[in-house]
């Protein structure tokens with residue numbers, strides 16, 4: 001190929017088009033005209049980081065010993081606190097020495113995991129719909145991506161048993177995410193146990209994105225894949241501080257589980273980033289220590305909002321998937337409309353910003369996503385606008 005000045009690598013040029021830009025452009029144009037928009041688009045909590053967590057950062061940041069390069073895999077005190085949290089909240093026992101690593105947010109960890117474990121010739125199994133990082137990072141690593149539809153008749157769980165044998169043979173990694181963004185569904189322990197047995201039989205590692213682990217509307221649905229038999233042999237689980245503790249801007253998470261998977265990730269990361277600011281890790285420990293109370297407060301807020309929005313949908317004749325976890329509601333598009341069309345209509349006719357399901361994969365093109373990151377007042381305001389649409 002001809003050399004060209006300042007040309008990005010193919011892996012960047014080949015990135016799929018940014019599907020949200022059309023909605024973003026419309027949103028910005030309407031805002032510029034002074035439109036009063038209600039934005040249910042962003043998955044960024046509107047509430048504040050708990051005061052005790054902020055206080056801890058303020059206490060730890062001035063200390064000189066915290067201002068040095070941190071440990072690559074996280075400070076021992078942080079890994080121990082993460083291990084203790086996993087034991088308290090999920091009855092999972094981990095060795096904090098080699099089964100836990102701190103992350104600069106789960107997005108960073110997930111993307112680097114692909115780079116640490118995938119290469120050309122490998123297949124990565126990615127649900128459709130899914131958080132876009134799984135597929136994009138797998139492609140960055142040179143792997144082929146095979147999408148697994150999450151079908152309603154299958155409780156939005158992938159049917160790995162119908163994958164062709166040659167796909168299974170080349171599959172190295174399967175990504176799973178429960179509670180699920182964008183569908184709001186949770187996993188079933190029996191199906192997951194069967195999937196673990198299938199993964200072990202076929203030498204496929206499970207990457208379990210548990211970023212919303214604490215945001216579940218029935219306590220029974222709060223669990224870790226690592227509780228299940230065999231998971232410790234093939235699974236790595238990713239936890240985030242972003243959603244449970246309103247800490248999206250802090251960039252903090254951790255990965256835990258199988259030792260080889262954790263160590264492979266750490267080995268790669270050692271050559272890329274230099275860990276998380278120790279003062280932020282101390283603040284994270286405060287959050288983990290108070291997880292019981294903090295998480296239950298958050299879930300109470302989201303439950304109120306979820307129920308209010310569902311009541312609005314019912315009155316407006318909008319169908320939906322009942323969310324059991326995470327803080328999103330997937331609204332069904334009206335007959336004959338795809339997600340981009342419905343999202344554009346909601347914006348233009350009702351001043352309501354949503355995320356088209358197609359942004360997460362074709363499998364969600366019959367849905368638009370409402371994030372519950374707006375106070376009740378905004379949800380009530382949306383009610384009359386949605387009712388006026390006469391859907």
Ligand code: PLP
Pocket residue numbers: 043104105106107108131177181209211239240241242248252253
């Ligand atoms: N995983 C899922 C499913 C998400 O929805 C998000 C953020 O939206 C992330 C991971 C990233 O979280 P973090 O802020 O920890 O990088």
